[in-house]
Amino acid sequence: MxxxxxxxxxxxxxxxxxxxxxxxxxxxxxxxxxxxxxxxxxxxxxxxxxxxxxxxxxxxxxxxxxxxxxxxxxxxxxxxxxxxxxxxxxxxxxxxxxxxxxxxxxxxxxxxxxxxxxxxxxxxxxxxxxxxxxxxxxxxxxxxxxxxxxxxxxxxxxxxxxxxxxxxxxxxxxxxxxxxxxxxxxxxxxxxxxxxxxxxxxxxxxxxxxxxxxxxxxxxxxxxxxxxxxxxxxxxxxxxxxxEVRRDGATKFEGEHTAERAEPVLTATGLTVKHRLDGVDLAVRPGEIVGLGGLLGAGRSETAMAIAGALPLDSGEVTVEGTRLRTGSVAAAMRAGVVLLPEDRKADGILPDLSVRENIVLAALPRLSAAGLVSRRRQDSIVDTFVRRLRIKAASPDQRVGELSGGNQQKVLLARLLCLEPRLLLLDEPTRGIDVGAKAEVQALVDELARDGLGVVLISSEFDEVVEGSDTIVVLRDGAVTARLTGEDVTEAALLAALAEEGPA
Amino acid sequence: MTADPRAEPRTGRLTAWLRDNGVYAAVAVLVGYNLLFSANFATWGNLGTQVVQVAPVLIVALGMALVIGTEGVDLSVGSVMAVAAAILPLYLGYGFVPAVGLALVAGALCGALNGTLVAVVGIQPIVATLALLVGGRGLALVFADGQLTDIRNDDLLALGSGELLGIPTIGWIAAVLAVAVWLVVRYTTFGRQLVAVGGNRSASALAGLPVRRVLLTTYVISGVLAAVAGILATARLTASDPSAIGTLYELSAITAVVVGGTPLSGGRVRILGTVAGAVLMQLITATLIKHNLPDSTAQIVQAAIILVAVHLQRGSR
Known part of the structure; x- marks a missing residue:
């Protein structure tokens, strides 16, 4: 025909x-x-x-x-x-x-x-x-x-x-x-x-x-x-x-970091947003990297945004170290130590016309100020620390962020979050659109942060990144959790099988 | 879907220089020209006149620069000037301080209304403030019963005609406010948050910034500054004239801001540039008048300068 x-x-x-x-x-x-x-x-x-x-x-x-x-x-x-x-x-x-x-x-x-x-x-x-x-x-x-x-x-x-x-x-x-x-x-x-x-x-x-x-x-x-x-x-x-679903260490993640049996730093229960999330439960322990698996539109970003207060919930609660969080407020989540690296770096992350310094201290500004006046000295010391620690390549802290490479922009955003001394880091596609070198650095950094006791939620459309980076993988479909992979089960084969599994008719 | 949106056009160095410094250069050229060719330009009398004429526009433009920095615009400033002017004679019977205080409060309330419509209700700034542009003047005329009222309060009249060290009091007030707003933008948490909100609202919200509070505060500041300008203009005129005071000030203020290098797309506030922009527009009018050219010629020249300024901004994005 x-x-x-x-x-x-x-x-x-x-x-x-x-x-x-x-x-x-x-x-x-x-x-x-x-x-x-x-x-x-x-x-x-x-x-x-x-x-x-x-x-x-x-x-x-x-x-x-x-x-x-x-x-x-x-x-x-x-x-x-x-x-x-x-x-x-x-x-x-x-x-x-x-x-x-x-x-x-x-x-x-x-x-x-x-x-x-x-x-x-x-x-x-x-x-x-x-x-x-x-x-x-x-x-x-x-x-x-x-x-x-x-x-x-x-x-x-x-x-x-x-x-x-x-x-x-x-x-x-x-x-x-x-x-x-x-x-x-x-x-x-x-x-x-x-x-x-x-x-x-x-x-x-x-x-x-x-x-x-x-x-x-x-x-x-x-x-x-x-x-x-x-x-x-x-x-x-x-x-x-x-x-050949191989494991040959294509990423910079190394092994496990979970502090066994530690109390969760984050517990989210029944996160529900109409048409987007349907009762998602999630727990992250200190030092644990929890990967969110799922196909496009499964509700991974929405889960991260809901926990970070950037997506108002219809129901559900978020508890950080035993204290219930006011949901729907980014500021409240930040005060509790929950921070989000957004998926779209350009639209939701950087302020391209502002300097590296201003981009880094943006969220921490009130903490670095006294009586509403910004302290340049305290800013400089923070900016200095993170530019060195994250190896941000900029001509000077006064350089416009819009002029940096994608990888360095991403590091600036990470610095913005890390200078808040968070307890839980939500990373939505942290290595998307950045070059191979920067990618490895970001992966190694996340690994190091987890080892230092930070709880991490990792979303990545790159399969090996999720599998090798995560200690636990929570699989989502249509805004609901369909599987949890832990320990030995955190493999590409298991994740693929979970993604392909037939849903309720 | 994946086309690179950041293929930035390479701007020439001359364009970039003009964008950043063109307004100062233009002011310098005009001052130089007038010193050489305009009789009586460099006299205290003339300079005082220029300062008094530019001060109200400049004060309004300071607030406008902040609002434009948030990617907004405040069309209501001229009408807010009229509201403040209309309130003055109603309360001057109680004294200078209560009358001026209430006029400023009225300005703050107008700003709060604008700010609420923009930040809380979510109406586009141009529409939200258009309502008060129309309604504010009506309100002012209701307050004043449609009348022009002569001002007889000595303190207020002194504000309009007084001098300090040979410079008009109005000029001093404008200068102090300009420095204050510059300091706020540069050295306060609020100022930095304002620039951030204007530069990328969504990123600012995700960074936990109090976006609504910042927007609301910005419009309140703009309202208060407009009220100050209304009070000073009234004092200068020695009469409260709500039907005429502040008409088209919103456009003069926007012009000063844009010519001064603050982009309409937000995320950047240039206070010194705004001052220079206001001064430049005043100088153009003064120069042409001195050479017996009609006001309409000044308007055409000003229009040309606005186009040049906007074009330079565009090339930089």
Whole structure:
């Protein structure tokens, strides 16, 4: 059968990065095709190439048997390629009906908008999917799930030949997921080609026929999903070779540091945030490195942020050395000695225009001040200590942080946290985007800190970093803990198995 | 998705120098020109006039520089001046101190309103302060019953026309405030936190900074400084004129700040530059008037300077 949409040897590069390299993707009508891959694998770029947002550097797109190059997103849409994004991209202020018929509104005999017909047809259309809402209400007054369904119903009703769903279920309730799947089933029955992007393995195995795995901008696998073991799929996504899951010490972590049977420095119980965390329990002892395992979107960053007070909790409590912490306050967590190295260094970490000195003392400023006046002398002594201890390479403490390398920026952020004399360090991707040398230094530093009795929570998308760094690994999926690996079980094989394990249906 | 956003354009050294020092150079050039070609420029009388004219704008601009440093803007300053001016005659019967005190409190309350809308409710600064730009003047006119009121209090009049060591009292007040605000920005925890919040709000919040308190305080300071300017302008005018006082001051203040090298994108506050920016704008007007060119010409020249300043800022980002 002829494919509806095919990308052949598509490459796309950005300054310094190859986002896609010789990627092939073939979508057939009546098939649901899963597109999977971890952060930075190139999924978003590929979607943008398919929908005309980006023009590929090389390679070609074939749509309905003809070579095409969609110059603009509107061309792709008009040709019959609909995309439903994670964040609904409809007009929130307008009614549900208006959104469903945006750009193709029914008209009266006089050429005016026929609202009665529009509302009636909208209600019928949604009722067909089991959704009964007042279609005259503004879209934004409805729940995320319903909004997602409206977006999908719109895509399905515009005689689309290809529907791209980008993480459609991330904000849906289980019941809403079922509804969404009936719509997807209908699309498949109607001969539409569906590209389904998600990290939820259970969903993929429920609904998808084919799968394409991207890693580092390349296709590492493409074929039927049925018969492909979950473990194999996860291993491909993460780039681990199942045949030889070796332990040869690629990282700078060394062995264990746990102070046996010590009382936990941190106990978190029942951390719950709607749609993001579902009753996460976590305990960290002094000197212990607890790794958080999980695929993208499993709730690792959210867990760290909730403990650090940066994500307000719906319920759950955090106890530090026996004292219950006021949750939802970064300042309170810091006073208790809990600090977070955020995942996104540029957006949430550095102040690029300020100096190395100011970036380091930022959080400690009140402690280094008397009567609201900053003490330059006390600042200098702290800054001096940490620049030397962490070997931060800067021309002087007055140099702008924006001018430093990624690794040195990361060290500046670590210094900002360490000068607060923390008891628990939450590290979210501490070595992402920094060079090999700095990476080894950061790993060695974390090791050393743990040996000195600091409790550490480590999140890393690099598999060996988690496995070799951690004494204990807590595995998350869909915001809940699904496994705990300790002692001898902290191995790549065990972690892979835990990640691939089937969830509750 | 992974395109490097930090591919910084290389700015030429001249651009960088102009950005950092252009405003001072421009002031120096204009002063030099006037010394050579403008009759009566270097007289105490003329200098005093210039100082008195620039002082209220400068005081408002100091607060504006702080607000802009937080990546915000305070459009209400001119109306807050009017509110303060309207309050003065109502309480001058109780004496100079209570009247001025209440005018300052009114300014603080206006700032607190702005700050609450921005920091707590989360409204964009330009919209939040627009409300008070419109409403504040209305309020001032209600207080004053729509009237212009002559000021007869000797202390207040002395504030407007007094001199110390040959320099107008108003000038001294502006100078002291400028130094005070400079010290606050540079040497206090609040000042450093202000710059941090403006530079990266999310990073500041994650570093445990009291982001809301910092924003609220900044707008209160801006309100109080606007009230000071309103009081001084009233004293100078010897009348409380809430329908005219402070009109378009928000734009003059923003101009002084931007021309002085403080980026609208926040994270940086240049107080000395703001002073120079205010002085530069005053000098342009004065110079052109001295040469019998109309005010409209001054406005066009000022517009050109704003564009140059903004362009230099843009190149640096």
């Amino acid at each position: 002829e494919p509806v949409l095919a990308a052949t040897a598509v490459s796309k590069r950005f300054p310094g990065v190859v986002a896609l390299s010789e990627v092939d993707l073939t979508l057939h009508g009546g098939e649901v095709h899963a597109l999977v891959g971890e952060n930075g694998a190139g999924k978003s770029t590929l979607i943008k190439v398919l929908t005309g947002v980006y023009t590929p550097d090389t390679g070609e797109l074939t749509y309905l048997g003809e070579t095409t190059g969609f110059g603009r997103p509107a061309d792709a849409q008009n040709a019959g390629i609909s995309t439903v994004y994670q964040e609904v991209n409809l007009v929130g202020q307008q009614s549900v009906a208006s959104n469903l018929f945006l750009g193709r509104e029914p008209r009266t005999r006089w050429g005016l908008l026929d609202f009665r017909a529009m509302n009636r047809r909208a209600a019928d259309l949604l009722a067909g999917y089991g959704i009964r809402v007042d279609v005259t209400r503004p879209l934004r007054t409805l729940g995320m799930g319903v909004q997602q369904m409206v977006a999908l119903a719109r895509a399905a009703d515009t005689r689309a030949r290809v529907v791209i769903l980008d993480e459609p279920t991330s904000s849906l309730e289980p019941r809403e997921v079922d509804t969404l799947f009936t719509v997807v089933e209908r699309l498949r029955a109607d001969g539409v080609a569906v590209l389904y992007v998600s990290h939820r393995l259970d969903e993929l195995y429920r609904i998808c026929d084919q799968v394409t795995v991207l890693r580092d901008g390349r296709v590492v696998h493409s074929g039927p999903l049925a018969g492909l073991p979950r473990l194999g799929l996860v291993a491909m996504m993460l780039g681990r070779d199942l045949e």
